[in-house]
Amino acid sequence: MQISTLTLIVLAASAVAFYLGKRRALNLVAGQGGPRSLHSMPGFYGAWTALWAAVPALVVLVSWVFLEPLILRALLVSSLPQDIQSLDPDRLGLLLNDIRNLAQGNIVSGEITAVQQSAADHYRHFISLSRLSMVVVCLALSVLALAFGWSKVSPTLRARNRVESFVKVVLILCSSIAILTTVGIVLSVLFESLRFFDRVSVSEFLLGLTWSPQTAIRADQVGSSGAFGAVPLFTGTLLVSSIAMFVAVPIGLMSAIFLAEYSSPRVRATAKPLLELLAGIPTVVYGFFAALVVAPWLRGLGDSSGVDVASDSALAAGVVMGVMIIPFISSLSDDVINSVPQSLRDGSLALGATRSETVIKVVLPAALPGIVGSVLLAVSRAIGETMIVVMAAGLAANLTANPLQSVTTVTVQIVTLLTGDQEFDSAKTLAAFALGLVLFVGTLGLNIIALYVVRKYREQYD
């Protein structure tokens, strides 16, 4: 029986349970005062039995699905002859895969031995046994728990409180997913990074000047010991991000000032959403635009003026990334500028200042912390941006500050190292997690500073 069918059956049982529980509650009080003498509304008694019918069975079902492979594997290994059990883990894993494929009728690598065949038969037997017992256990549990819940229904049962506290627990569990995600990110990135730092020292990684993550696959290979100095990646990331900021900050900030202080409401109502369109465009589209339109154009421009521009120059990626970031800066700054009290502007204008003087000398200083915060958020966005640089920036880790040359960034390297075939114990793949850790810590730090600055500013005028 399919897992989905089983789930549906359990849910159906739960629906029946709702009806049974509600009816029992009503029947119990039918002679004596009707529903009013119940502690809770009849529906809560229904919900109480329904929860009993569904929750234990579903919990067992989910844990079964997760634990089944592990237990099956252990059973399978213990059923194998002693000499195979003592194989090293990699070869054992391969053999187990073969047996599994054999059992499921898939293609198997190599000849099928008698041992494998018998093991596959065993395995098939285990699986069918496991599936059968899963169905039996879940259904039995559902029915038994239903009966238990149903028998508990009485006019004095505090059904509403019970059901509500259950709902509350579910809500709390949902809220804790945010924490779990953070913990998951930190642990997964940190764990693999620590394995990486076993092979490559932290100082070499953070201070080394050459990046060439090619490691030898076989011991006798020559010339690919790998160099994991990430400085060129950091400088490349900073170069691309600062080009982006050079584009985005002036345009974004001036647009925000114009839309907030000068433009008529009608212009504002059309221009603002149009600018924000830029924020809704997927980054892969920007990447394609950078690689197809901007980079060749810059190259052509360079050719005609005699300057050598790389076809995957940092400039192309940076400019397009800047365009992507314009709406972040403009809409965040717009909010901040709008929250500067009108009295400040009126005061400045009353003293005879022109509008631009008011903006430069009064509004901007008052809004500065918020603007700085929004710029910091934009910087962290630029550093973490992936697709534009993957498509438009290069792979060569050049240590340069020349925007016309090709540089690579942290995110580009993570993608390059982790797409395609990978083995999880080579320094090459683990390096991606170390880079991920740097990226996570860096953007997190920027965000915390930015939020702190923004919050501190907000308190001033609230």
Added chain:
Amino acid sequence: MTDQNTSVGSTLTVQRVRSGLARRYRLERWFRRFGMMAVALGLSFVLVLFASIGSNGISAFHQGYVRLDITLDEKTLDPAGSRDPEVIGKASYRTLVRDTLFDQFPEVTSRSDKRELTGLLSNGADFMVRDQVMENPGLVGTTHSFWVPVDDEIDMLMKGYIDRNVPEADRRVSDRMIGWVDQLEKGGYLESRFNTLFFTNGDSRDAELAGVRGALAGSMLTLVVTLLLSFPIGVATAVYLEEMAPKNRITDFIEVNINNLAAVPSIVFGLLGLAVFINFFGMPRSAPLVGGLVLTLMTLPTIIIASRAALKAVPPSIRQAALAVGASPLQTITHHVLPLALPGMLTGTIIGMAQALGETAPLLMIGMIAFIVDVPQTVTDPSTVLPVQIFLWADAPERAFVEKTSAAIMVLLGFLALMNIVAVLLRKRFETRW
């Protein structure tokens, strides 16, 4: 005396102010102009972006087709005369298609020339003819006109992307092929038709056969998983934090976490998915299920923040009224607060889904970047999604994939626009001002 002094002083001030006025007004005008230029520049970026995608992609919705008048000989196709599609499908349509083409150009005789001539046709031509005959066995024994797609390079030539004046060695299409194409065109054998293959096919190495259906199906499956998980969890979290949670350290910590997660680069979620879902839990690679899980974690902060804003917008009087007539806290929420906040929550969810639909980087990490021809049917089938398909096509060297990529972008942007319009309409329709 004093009077005179002040008046002299004030005239001096007035003079000084006046003398500076022209300069200050000039600065004012410049400042204003700069602002206008910034807005205009921003808007022109929008325009250039859409114009370049549109002008590159619009031609992908048409595809060159060539007419082949194929004689479907009963003896070779269906010797027994059973008209059984199984039997008919076994014949060599490759020879059939080629021979028809060779008959049209009797002057082409040598092997290498013949090979060049068959290069006019798409690699999928024989299969398409076969499928049509199998669908319609009555065609056997007749001569039927089939329209099959031309090779992508020929398609580029027909669309004018290949410059005929360039020396022969520098272009992908030889002079002779151009001659053949012109000959076919003159005879009315070539036609530009609406490219239905683009919407009905999965990915392919042949540009003329490549379509977005597989990627679209993958995107839809992924989004369904994301929606089913992130909407309930997001709403539940928002309800707990906004309506029930006591103000303490733990709730503060949850809030800080949510705000930080909203700003974590998306690729980090990909690393999480790779390390936790694939390596630790052993889930299948390239599957929409894992993609959906990763995107759920990524969009949750967006949905939670929007849902909390929607809950905040419900006035306390509603809650107090419900509580006053005896509703329990949970009843207050489910019967009164949630229905009022739902439109706002849905808007936030749609925006989160739009974000998830356009996301590429984390999906690269969990292997959704594989070349997959089949259209995925379930959430555990290997598949790819539309943005990743765009990424893959953008890397393909053939000229024809440039327009395919742009066209796929247009499809993606179309869906995003649709979702955003629904969100805006929803907001307009149900927005309540208290």
